[in-house]
Amino acid sequence: MTKTLLEVEKMKKYFPINGGILGRKIGEVKAVDDVSFSVFEGETFGLVGESGCGKSTTGRTLLRLHEPTDGKVKFNNQELTNLSLSELRTVRRDVQMIFQDPFASLNPRQTVEKILEEPLIVHKIGTPKERKQMVIEMLETVGLSSYHAKRYPHQFSGGQRQRIGIARALMTKPKLIIADEPVSALDVSIQSQILNLLDDLQKAFSLTYIFIAHDLGVVRHICDRVAVMYLGKIVELSNSEKLYKKPLHPYTEALLSSVPIPDPTYEREHIELSGEMPSPSNPPKGCSFHTRCPHSMDICKTVQPEFEEIEQDHYVACHLYNKNEQL
Ligand code: SF4
DSSP: OOOEEEEEEEEEEEEEEEETTTTEEEEEEEEEEEEEEEEETTOEEEEEOSTTSSHHHHHHHHTTSSOOSEEEEEETTEEOTTOOHHHHHHHHTTEEEEOSOHHHHSOTTSOHHHHHHHHHHHTTOSOHHHHHHHHHHHHHHTTOOGGGGGSOGGGSOHHHHHHHHHHHHHTTOOSEEEEESTTTTSOHHHHHHHHHHHHHHHHHHTOEEEEEESOHHHHTTTOSEEEEEETTEEEEEEEHHHHHHSOOSHHHHHHHHTSOOSOTTOOOOOOOOOSOOOOTTSOOSSSTTTTTOTTOOGGGGTSOOOOEEEETTEEEOOTTTOTTOOO
């Protein structure tokens, strides 16, 4: 039986908007709005959507880098939302992050050795001598060399810096890695090297990934299941194969229509979405996608669709598929 490693239940993250002379709260940005999903041990779970859909905020809120406004997050059957900071630090040994911009996430004044040693010191792992050895071994594991340990981040290329970011995340031997757009700042040729490395490391260290990306094409080959987010909500969740073969939500269809297909004999209609994503501080009533949806109906403007299992393990929030509604 597949073990659930992470369980997210009705998680919300609202950021206050303050204004006026007194700086009072005048509104809120609903960056993550009632999101529920589970991640199984050993899988790669994709979180995908346009910029501003709430996918990165979801990743950070899971780790309480942002405090959730509401909801529950369970990791390995332990509820994270009510842990003290010191208890949370212990959990963070098992849950690490890889960031989009490796340069910004690495301290420019520290050598690679110091950067990689730091998580070991924080979590009190090994003696100084053992830690140095662990750093060398990890550098080699991610495709770098022992002599890189004495260098500084600016002496590396973008791809090498992301290898250092990955090495740092792996130093504590975590169970779960949240990778936030780990390849989107890299050249296409380097992207595939990093994706292959992540794939190899997953097998070698029995890792579970949450892979955050704006491009459905990037996650296609590495994710077992994919959740598509729009305006702070998950609108579709399914295993990758089903999602790519037969997307159900009109937003997923539109996202997929712009992913290039390597087969020149196969043509797919490009669906152009009208307008911009509305502001999460003032989301539309009903289905939040109705202002851009080519299939929008009257009900979509007033009633929010339920997130339902339409086929086995395929969940969608759309009135086109709602079983209980007579349209
Ligand atoms: Fe489009 Fe309506 Fe479905 Fe929303 S609920 S995606 S507006 S058809």
